[in-house]
Amino acid sequence: MTQTDTAAAIEDAQSTFSGTREVDARYRLDEVALDRWMGDHVDGYAGPLTIRQFKGGQSNPTYELVTPGAAYVLRRKPPGTLLPSAHAVDREFTVISALYAQGYPVARPHALCVDETVIGSMFYVMAKVEGRVLWDLKLPGMEPGERRAIYQAQVDALAALHRFDPDAIGLGDYGRPGNYFERQTARWTKQYRASETGPIADMDRLIAFLPQDLPPQGPTRIVHGDFRLDNLIMAPDTAQVRAVLDWELSTLGDPLADLSYLLIGWAIPATLRNGLGGADLEALGIPSVEETVARYCEQAGTAAPAHLDWLFAYNLFRLAAICQGIAGRVRDGTAASPQARSMAAQVEPLAAAAWSFAKKAGA
Template sequence: MSSLIDTETIGGWVAGLDIGARAPITFTRVGAGQSNLTFLVEDADGRRWVLRRPPLGSLLASAHDVAREHRIMAALVGTGVPIPLPHALCTDPTITDAPIMLMEHVAGVVVDSMTSVEAIDPQRRSAIGHSLARTLGAVHAVDLDATGLSDLASRRPYAERQLRRWHRQWEDSRTRDLPLVDDLATRLSARIPEQVDVTLVHGDFHLMNVITSIGDGAVRAVLDWELSTLGDPLADLGGLLAYWPQADDSVVPGFAGPTLPGFPSRDDLVQVYADSSGRDVDGVDFWHVLGLWKIAIIAEGVLRRSLDEPRNTATTGRVDAAVVDGLLRRADEEARAGGW
C-alpha cells in the first residue's frame, strides 16, 4: 500500500472492471490540482486511465464529493460538452476508504505550468483562450431536464448562496485573520445582481482544468466537476476572468500563464463568450470580484489541508499564503475600479 492509495486492492478493482485492464496496475499522482487527488492509472499493457479520490484527513462538509462529480460527468455524456468518459464509481468500504472514480484518459496538453505555456506558440495560445470561452458557453447550454440534472442543487439566487457558502468555508478553514475577506463579503452583498437565468455551473472553470489539443488548441476535455451546481452562468465567466491574469495587472497571484503573449485579454474572453453563447454579459464585473474572493478562500482551504495532512500537498508544492493575499488584493482593486 502506498501512502495515498491501496494499490493492491484498488488495482484489483480496476482489473475487475469490463475495460480490458490487465494486472499489475500502477498509480502515479499527477496534476497541479490541490483538491480531489488525481492519479494516472496504467496496466501491464501500457493502457491508461485516470482515478480521482477525495483528499486525506478531515474534510469540510459538502466538499470533495467524488460521487456527485461522477453523477454530473455521467449525465454530460453525449451533450456536446467535452469530458473524459467516466467508467466506474466505487464506494465499497472493503475496497476504498472514500469514493473513487475511474475515467477515460484523454490525450492532450494540460496547461498548468509555465513550462507547458512556454512550449505553446502564441497562435495556439490564442486558440486555447477562445476555445475556453466557447466551451463555457456549451456548459451553460446543457439541457438540465434532459440530462437529469434539474435537481442537482437549489435554484435559489446563486450569488447569495455563494457568499454564504464560501464565507462559512473561510471561517472553517482559515489559518489566520484577514479582515479583507469580511470587507469584500460586505461589499459584494450590497451589489448582488438580479438573477435572470439558471444553468449548469461548472464552479471551477479555468485554463488548468481543461485538456487541450496538441494540434489546434481546442478544449478536448473539461475536468474537475466537483464544485458544479445550478446557478447564474455569469458566475463561471467571472471565475474564468479571476483565474486569467494580464501582464498589466498590478498583482499577479498564482499561475501567471495567461500573461504571456498570444493569450486573449479578459475583455476578449468576455466578447467570445457573449458571441458564442448569445448571453447578456452585463454584470460580469460583480462575478469577477466574487471569483477572486472565492478563489482566495479555496486557496486558503488548500493551505489548511496541506498543513493538517502533508500528503495532500500537490506535486507542485504547497500553496503560499502570499497567493491568498494577492488574490484578495486583486479583488479589492477590481471592486474599487468599479466604484465600490
Template sequence: MSGPDGLDLVALDRFLTDHVEGYRGGVTAELVSGGRSNLTYRVTDGAATWILRRPPLGTLTPSAHDMGREFRFVAALAGSGVPVAPAVALADESVLGVPFALTGFVDGIVVRGEADLAGWSDAMVRDCAFALVDTLAALHAVDVTADPVAGLGKPTGYLRRQVDRWYSQWQRVRTRDLPDVDTLHALLDASCPAESAAAVVHGDFRIDNAILDRADPSRVLAVVDWEMATLGDPLADLALHTVYRDEVFAPVLAGTAASTSARMPAPDELVARYTAVSQREPRDWAFHRGLAYLKIAVIAEGIHERHLRGDTRGEGFEGIGDATAPLVAAGLTAARGSAG
C-alpha cells in the same frame, strides 16, 4: 502490491476486477496531481489506462471534493457537445476509505505553467484561449431542464448560497485574521443580485482544467475537474475564468500559471468573445468578479492550511498562502466597481 500515497492498490485491484469490463489485473498507478484540489492518479493494467480522482488527504472541507458530483456531471454531459472524459465507475468509501471516481484516459496535453506555452505562436495562444471560452459558452448552452442534467442541482438561490458558502469555508480554513475578507463578504452580501437564466456551472474553469489536442491546442478534448460543478448562474463561471487571468492568482499554481501569462487575451477580450458566442450579456459584473476573487482566495487559503498540516503531495505549495491577501484585496477593488 504497493502504490502512491492515498491509493491502496490491492483494494483497487479488487474493485476494478468487479466493476470495469476488460480489466486484466496487475494494476499500477502514479500520482499526476498532488493536492491543490483532489488527488489525481494515472492507473493502468498495462493495456488500458484510466484516471482516478479522490479527495485530498487529511480533514476535508464540507461540501468540497465531491466525487459523486464530479462523476455525475461527467456522465450526464456525455454526448452533449461539451468534451468530457468517458465516465467509467464511481466508488464509495468502502474501497479506499474515501469515495473516488474513475474515468477513461484522454491523451492530450495539459497546460499549467507559462513554460508550457513556450514554442507557441501568439496566434496559437490566442486561439487556445478563445477555444476555451467557446467551450465554456457551449457548456452554458446545455439544456438544464432535460434529463439527465435537470436532476444535478437546484439553481434557485445559487448566488446567495455561494456568498454564504465561501465565507463559511473561510471560517473553517483560515490560518490568520484578514479583516478584508469580512469587508468583501459584507459587500457581496449587500449586493447579491437576481440570477441569470440557469446553466451548468463548472465552478473552476481555466486552461489547466482542460485537456488539449497535442497537434492543435485550440481543440479542447476534455474539460476535467468537475468537483464544484452545479446548476447556477453562468456569469459566475465567466467571472471566475477572467479572474484566473489576473497575475495575483499565479502563486496558487507555484507562480507560473499559464492563465496569467501576458500573452493571453485580456479579461475584456475574453468577455467580448463569450458575449458574441453565447449571446449572454454580462451584468452585475462587479459582484460576480468580487465573488470570484473571494472564492479563489478561500481555495488558496484551504490549500495553504492543508500544506501546513502536511496533507499535500507534490511540489509548489510553499508560496500559496502568499496569494490569499492579494486575492481578497483584488476582490474588494472589483466588488466596489473599480477598474481591474
C-alpha cells in the same frame, strides 16, 4: 521569493505540474483491493496495474492507472477530516456521466466506488485522455496564432457548456435554482471561516460587503466552478479541447460565475503563472477581456454581462477562500500537492485584489 525565483517558477510551471510522480506515502492505495474492484466494475479491465500520482491538482488526489491494454485515471477524496461538502467526487462522476452522454468533451466515466473500505475513501475511475495540459496562461514558446486559437477554443468550450438546459440532460436536480450568488457567498464564507488560520482584514470586509450588493440572477445553467486553462486537456498539436477536468465545484447556477472566474486571469498579475495582468496581450496573440466576452456572448447566445467589478470581487474572494482551505489542509497534513504551501500563501494577495474590485463596485 525573489523576482528571479518567481520568473524561474513561472518558466518551469509546465515541468513542475505536468506528468506523474511516485505516489505520496500519505495517499498510497491498496493495489490488490483496487485491482479486484476494477475487475468487477470496469468493463474490459485486465491487469497487472501500475499506479502513479499526477503532479498537478491541489484538492482530490488523482492517479494514473496503467495496464497493458488501457490507461485510466482515478480521482479520490483525500483521507482524514475534511471540510463539509468538499471533495465531492461522486458529484464529479454524476456530471461527467451526463455530459459525456451529450458528446461534451469530458473523459469517459467508468465507475464510481462509494465503499470506503476498498482504498480508504470514495473514488471514481475514468478513461485517461491523451493531450496537453497548459499550466502557464502566457503559453510560453508558442506563436501568437497558436495562443489565440487556444484561447478561442477555451471560451467556446465554456459557452457550449452553458448552452445545455440542465433538465434536458438529466441534471435538473444537480443543484438548487435561484439565489446563486447569495448561496455561494455564504458557502465560501463558511468554508473560509472553517479553515481560517489568522485574521485577514480584507476578507472580513468582503464578507460584509458581498451579500449587500448581489447582482441579478441569470438563467440556471451547469456551472463548472473552476473553469480555466489548466483544467483543460488540449489535443497534442491543435487547439481542440479534448476534455474539461476537475468538476469538484460544479453545480447549477448563474453562468456568469464561470465567465467572470475565467476573466480574473486577466486581472491577476502576469508575474504569476495564472495571471495576464500587465502582459502585452496583442504581442502574445491573446484576446483581450472585451474580445473574450464578445466571443462568449456570441457562442452562448447571451447579452454582455454587467456588474463585472462585483463579479471579479466575488471570484477573487472565492479563490482566496479556496486557497485558505488549502492552508487549512497544510496545517492538518491533508494537502494533496507539494505546491500546496505556495497556494496557501496567495490568500492575502487575492483578498487585497478582491477588495480593490469591491471598492470599484461601490464598497
